[in-house]
Amino acid sequence: xxxxxxxxxxxxxxxxxxxxxxxxxxxxxxxxxxxxxxxxxxxxxxxxxxxxxxxxxxxxxxxxxxxxxxxxxxxxxxxxxxxxxxxxxxxxxxxxxxxxxxxxxxxxxxxxxxxxxxxxxxxxxxxxxxxxxxxxxxxxxxxxxxxx
Amino acid sequence: xxxxxxxxxxxxxxxxxxxxxxxxxxxxxxxxxxxxxxxxxxxxxxxxxxxxxxxxxxxxxxxxxxxxxxxxxxxxxxxxxxxxxxxxxxxxxxxxxxxxxxxx
Ligand SMILES: Nc1ncnc2c1ncn2[C@@H]1O[C@H](COP(=O)(O)OP(=O)(O)OP(=O)(O)O)[C@@H](O)[C@H]1O
Ligand SMILES: [Mg+2]
Numbered sequence: 001x002x003x004x005x006x007x008x009x010x011x012x013x014x015x016x017x018x019x020x021x022x023x024x025x026x027x028x029x030x031x032x033x034x035x036x037x038x039x040x041x042x043x044x045x046x047x048x049x050x051x052x053x054x055x056x057x058x059x060x061x062x063x064x065x066x067x068x069x070x071x072x073x074x075x076x077x078x079x080x081x082x083x084x085x086x087x088x089x090x091x092x093x094x095x096x097x098x099x100x101x102x103x104x105x106x107x108x109x110x111x112x113x114x115x116x117x118x119x120x121x122x123x124x125x126x127x128x129x130x131x132x133x134x135x136x137x138x139x140x141x142x143x144x145x146x147x148x
Numbered sequence: 149x150x151x152x153x154x155x156x157x158x159x160x161x162x163x164x165x166x167x168x169x170x171x172x173x174x175x176x177x178x179x180x181x182x183x184x185x186x187x188x189x190x191x192x193x194x195x196x197x198x199x200x201x202x203x204x205x206x207x208x209x210x211x212x213x214x215x216x217x218x219x220x221x222x223x224x225x226x227x228x229x230x231x232x233x234x235x236x237x238x239x240x241x242x243x244x245x246x247x248x249x250x251x252x
Contacts, residue, residue: 017169017171018171020169020171021167021169021171024201042232045201046201046202046203049169049170049203050203050204053169053170053203053204056170057170103240111215112173112177112205112208112209112212113208114204114207114208114211114240119239120203120204120236120239123239
């Protein structure tokens, strides 16, 4: 049987760190319609925060004009209570995705990043994909079952 | 997010309350580092009982403060981590590197 999409949400905002909490609140409010547990909501907030932070910190690193730095989020809620969240930036992209996914791998030079973002996204979701092209941008697709 | 601190003899406890993300980690870093620099405590404890949200930026904040404490001869200790804070620390195995105290 085909799993039907029963609701969708699209969000576009500027890559400013103040929008990190906006993004995770919006996606968790969308997910709350399916009445998930508090633990599932916490997982969703965390993984959305990771992906958005990566776009801001890495994707658009060094871009002064923030009006050129959009982040797009597209959420789909399926009949089976599956949530699919696609987060996309038009930033610098990732040269080697395999390497970037390794726990503790970071290109951060400031010393305050742990290189655990992708590992956290993987751990707290039921499905996780990264597509990226250097110079074009990065898309992360996160999937979470809202009900067991 | 809100940070307060308490001196207990040679030791200092800093209480972090609210959400730790990349947006407010920078301020947290600056306040915690100035507390560490000014007090140079024997043990610097971070009380995370009031943390309602934490992502990898919180992990970076803790790892960075561990290095900071090392550089001034203090020992970092985590106190009463909330479930939001603990699950992130555990993913990185920080619970095995750091002393974590509960019920203090
Ligand atoms: N949207 C993105 N655009 C460009 N590069 C990215 C993007 N997301 C991740 N990366 C690259 O992948 C690396 C690993 O990302 P990951 O989130 O796992 O760790 P981090 O962001 O460096 O540290 P942490 O998430 O623990 O604070 C980053 O250091 C960066 O080089
Ligand atoms: Mg990251």
